[in-house]
Amino acid sequence: MDLSLRRLLLVVLVFTICGEVAAQPADSVIAGYQPAVDKIIASAREENDAYLKLQELCDDIGNRLSGSESLERAIEWAVQSLKADGHENVRSEKVMVRKWVRGNESCEMISPRPCKLNMLGLGGSVATPKDGITAEVIVVKDKDELDALPDEQIKGKIVVFDVPMPPYSEQDGSGYGRVVQYRGNGAKWASERGAVAALVRSVTAYSLDSPHTGAMRYSGGPEIKKIPTAAISVEGASLLHRLQNRGKTPVVKLYMEAEDQGEVPSANVLAEIVGSEKPEEIVVIGGHIDSWDVGQGAQDDGCGCVVAMEALNMIRKLGLQPKRTIRVVLWTNEENGIAGARSYAVRHQDEVHVAGIESDSGGFKPQGLSIDLQDDDKEQLAAAQLSEILTLLEPVGATRVTTGFSGVDVGQLKPTGTACMGLSVDGRLYFNSHHSWADTVDKVNPKELTECAITVAASAFVLADMSGKLGEE
Numbered sequence: 001m002d003l004s005l006r007r008l009l010l011v012v013l014v015f016t017i018c019g020e021v022a023a024q025p026a027d028s029v030i031a032g033y034q035p036a037v038d039k040i041i042a043s044a045r046e047e048n049d050a051y052l053k054l055q056e057l058c059d060d061i062g063n064r065l066s067g068s069e070s071l072e073r074a075i076e077w078a079v080q081s082l083k084a085d086g087h088e089n090v091r092s093e094k095v096m097v098r099k100w101v102r103g104n105e106s107c108e109m110i111s112p113r114p115c116k117l118n119m120l121g122l123g124g125s126v127a128t129p130k131d132g133i134t135a136e137v138i139v140v141k142d143k144d145e146l147d148a149l150p151d152e153q154i155k156g157k158i159v160v161f162d163v164p165m166p167p168y169s170e171q172d173g174s175g176y177g178r179v180v181q182y183r184g185n186g187a188k189w190a191s192e193r194g195a196v197a198a199l200v201r202s203v204t205a206y207s208l209d210s211p212h213t214g215a216m217r218y219s220g221g222p223e224i225k226k227i228p229t230a231a232i233s234v235e236g237a238s239l240l241h242r243l244q245n246r247g248k249t250p251v252v253k254l255y256m257e258a259e260d261q262g263e264v265p266s267a268n269v270l271a272e273i274v275g276s277e278k279p280e281e282i283v284v285i286g287g288h289i290d291s292w293d294v295g296q297g298a299q300d301d302g303c304g305c306v307v308a309m310e311a312l313n314m315i316r317k318l319g320l321q322p323k324r325t326i327r328v329v330l331w332t333n334e335e336n337g338i339a340g341a342r343s344y345a346v347r348h349q350d351e352v353h354v355a356g357i358e359s360d361s362g363g364f365k366p367q368g369l370s371i372d373l374q375d376d377d378k379e380q381l382a383a384a385q386l387s388e389i390l391t392l393l394e395p396v397g398a399t400r401v402t403t404g405f406s407g408v409d410v411g412q413l414k415p416t417g418t419a420c421m422g423l424s425v426d427g428r429l430y431f432n433s434h435h436s437w438a439d440t441v442d443k444v445n446p447k448e449l450t451e452c453a454i455t456v457a458a459s460a461f462v463l464a465d466m467s468g469k470l471g472e473e
């Protein structure tokens, strides 16, 4: 089919869905799912185990960095929990992941006065020498300012990137994406100019002197020396910046024992409701079972895991069996490698994944789904079809469809044509505790978590049962 004809069909179809056209087959077919969706909503609001599962994962096991014993316990817990819920084909699939261990670490300002700086080493960083690194700091407000400095002002110093994350706004969202590059690349940029270490202002718009960790990379070739790098709090970065602005040159001592211990085995966890008519066609729902090694990994991404687990449970408890298979996948190693999702995509490349929904933005009040397809025309069509499906979720308020993004893990299925989706939630508070000691169960509202699981359960059920596929006419 040529492009113009497809465009024309697309316009006709979108008009049919959005316009005031009475009793279109597409409308009535989707509307026919309202009783099933209402049942899911009513029974889940009456009773569900999402919050209980979250407590078992986060309070009993705790945080779960790749390669840690606690992650292995979490994987075992998930397998047992999914079996106890009576699902089919519950299993773990081995994945090799990198094991990075933080060890002891500290950061303090030595001059102009002694002052502890709250810090967290960045995942993937090398250690400092045994005695730490003590050096003058040079604070920059962004990469341009670093680029404009002469080498002699950077060489031998600790570069501090004091780049503020903008506050959340309805229009632009969190601003995380605009600033997180400094966490990922700051050490490389500083090392290229001869610095001995890099400190990065934590990627958050709100702070109570809490450092926020995350992954970094030493890309750029073997000629660049690997220098240690850590996140300091907003307050710490601001202090150093203010002192520099008044003509002082703070001296900081950084100490880190961080170590890459090579590859170790981990696993993805899978469970299914097998489809009644097309069991070989799969709708994936999931989150990532690993977390950073601080806090409890509650919002990131304990919520995503229990949302997928409990969504499958909600469907099973009602005896709803869709035509296609719904498969929970709890990916390992999202935070510092994405090895779980990459391994899943390769291992299951011969299967038909018609759609996938990832939940990795926290368990806040759901707003709808974001959708991302390899083919732009198909994405537009799929978004229109998804809007129709999400009208079923008006009682939850999760009717909004956005395009162009899904999630890091489910996104690995995008090249094969899968309609990849991400659960959108009210993102105002997510980055306040993200990747910090404060990402704990108390930040999760059980009612909102329930609504997230309802949204995923209802969407997955319709996608698995409807006659066509998203993005197909």
Ligand SMILES: [Zn+2]
Binding pocket: 288, 300, 301, 334, 360
């Ligand atoms: Zn996450």
